[in-house]
Amino acid sequence: xxxxRKIIMLGVISVSFVAxxxxxxxxxxxxxxxxxxxxxxxxxxxxxxxxxxxxxDADKSxxxxxxxxxxxxxxxxxxxxxxxxxxxxxxxxxxxxGAVSGRLSAAFGxxxxxxxxxxxxxxxxxxxxxxxxLVGGLSVWTNFSSSNFENDQTYTGVQIDSNAFDGDASAVxxxxxxxxxxxxxxxxxxxxxxxxxxxxxxxxxxxxxETYGLYLGMNTGAFTFSAGAGTGEYELETxxxxxxxxxxxxxxxxxxxxxxxxxxxxxxxxRGRISxxxxxxxxxxxxxxPQFTDVVPxxxxxxxxxxxxxxxxxxVSANETIAGKVYSSTMTExxxxxxxxxxxxxxxxxxxxxxxxxxxxxxxNAELNNxxxxxxxxxxxxxxxxxxxxxMLNLSNKVSGYLNFSETTSRTDFSETSISGSLKLKF
Numbered sequence: 350x351x352x353x354r355k356i357i358m359l360g361v362i363s364v365s366f367v368a369x370x371x372x373x374x375x376x377x378x379x380x381x382x383x384x385x386x387x388x389x390x391x392x393x394x395x396x397x398x399x400x401x402x403x404x405x406d407a408d409k410s411x412x413x414x415x416x417x418x419x420x421x422x423x424x425x426x427x428x429x430x431x432x433x434x435x436x437x438x439x440x441x442x443x444x445x446x447g448a449v450s451g452r453l454s455a456a457f458g459x460x461x462x463x464x465x466x467x468x469x470x471x472x473x474x475x476x477x478x479x480x481x482x483l484v485g486g487l488s489v490w491t492n493f494s495s496s497n498f499e500n501d502q503t504y505t506g507v508q509i510d511s512n513a514f515d516g517d518a519s520a521v522x523x524x525x526x527x528x529x530x531x532x533x534x535x536x537x538x539x540x541x542x543x544x545x546x547x548x549x550x551x552x553x554x555x556x557x558x559e560t561y562g563l564y565l566g567m568n569t570g571a572f573t574f575s576a577g578a579g580t581g582e583y584e585l586e587t588x589x590x591x592x593x594x595x596x597x598x599x600x601x602x603x604x605x606x607x608x609x610x611x612x613x614x615x616x617x618x619x620r621g622r623i624s625x626x627x628x629x630x631x632x633x634x635x636x637x638x639p640q641f642t643d644v645v646p647x648x649x650x651x652x653x654x655x656x657x658x659x660x661x662x663x664x665v666s667a668n669e670t671i672a673g674k675v676y677s678s679t680m681t682e683x684x685x686x687x688x689x690x691x692x693x694x695x696x697x698x699x700x701x702x703x704x705x706x707x708x709x710x711x712x713x714n715a716e717l718n719n720x721x722x723x724x725x726x727x728x729x730x731x732x733x734x735x736x737x738x739x740x741m742l743n744l745s746n747k748v749s750g751y752l753n754f755s756e757t758t759s760r761t762d763f764s765e766t767s768i769s770g771s772l773k774l775k776f
Contacts, residue, residue: 435709516545
């Protein structure tokens with residue numbers, strides 16, 4: 350009996366090796382991960398063409414060795430930065446341009462007879478604060494902003510596609526400027542970082558970097574005009590799941606060039622205790638991401654094909670090249686702020702705006718075969734409304750600050766909450 354069992358076991362092993370190494374396999378419908386083979390496995394990966402991505406219903410001669418999702422997923426096979434690159438540009442534009450616009454609003458709205466020396470922002474993205482008249486009209490200032498945002502497009506599986514994501518962004522800006530009569534000229538440096546999780550590919554994008562810019566403002570009395578531009582670099586790191594092996598694909602040290610510009614015109618009218626500030630604003634931000642490589646990890650599988658030279662197991666997976674792309678966000682805004690002078694220490698305000706937006710939308714890799722599913726298109730960036738408010742605090746003649754809150758609504762599949770605050774010490 351023992352001898353018979355050994356014969357049977359040897360037969361099973363032999364059949365297994367033959368089945369693995371034959372070029373004719375039965376079609377199977379096992380989904381991703383069950384084989385443990387990377388989508389770009391060097392022997393059976395989808396990069397080798399239709400022999401490993403197609404079914405032949407006539408003779409059942411082709412099999413999808415790496416699993417269905419490697420063939421039928423679009424968003425799931427896409428690098429995370431391609432899904433949310435435009436959203437990164439949008440968040441950075443609001444954070445950086447908002448800081449400068451807030452500073453200029455404060456500079457021209459200050460009353461030299463008050464201890465606070467600040468004004469509510471006329472851009473809906475936070476309140477700018479400054480220490481005024483330090484040395485011969487020279488001022489230094491700082492601004493902080495933080496936001497949480499998400500795309501809640503329906504997600505049911507990688508073969509249906511979705512650009513659902515959940516992220517946050519923050520920025521800290523420092524500037525110095527000089528006032529010459531009714532003109533303010535300054536320089537600004539901003540540190541920005543963002544962290545976004547992408548659903549369809551179980552991925553993530555982290556961004557951090559700095560920008561430096563120049564800005565100019567002019568106060569004509571009833572109206573204020575401002576403009577600015579800047580440049581910098583952001584470092585990106587991306588991850589996503591290999592839908593075949595379920596291991597993490599990663600790209601690091603991706604350096605993207607950044608440039609931005611903005612224009613703004615606003616008014617400030619007083620009616621008793623109420624201050625009214627209408628505005629029109631334009632901002633444009635570009636994130637130029639170069640070509641880079643997604644590093645696909647070893648799926649730990651080895652194969653034996655006699656005489657092929659591949660039996661060492663060194664051919665296990667292939668990296669993927671991600672094409673360079675410019676992601677941009679252009680926004681034109683019409684807004685209105687109302688502030689109420691309650692007392693010398695507290696000034697509450699509210700703000701509402703409509704923004705027309707043109708931001709680079711998510712794109713997905715082409716599926717290698719038609720699976721017959723009704724795919725979801727990526728959410729198209731469009732116009733939206735922001736609303737919010739806050740309070741400016743004049744705690745003493747040396748300590749002042751603010752708290753600000755705003756919401757973004759009416760943007761397709763998208764919501765955002767932004768909070769900003771600051772504390773100024775005057776010495």
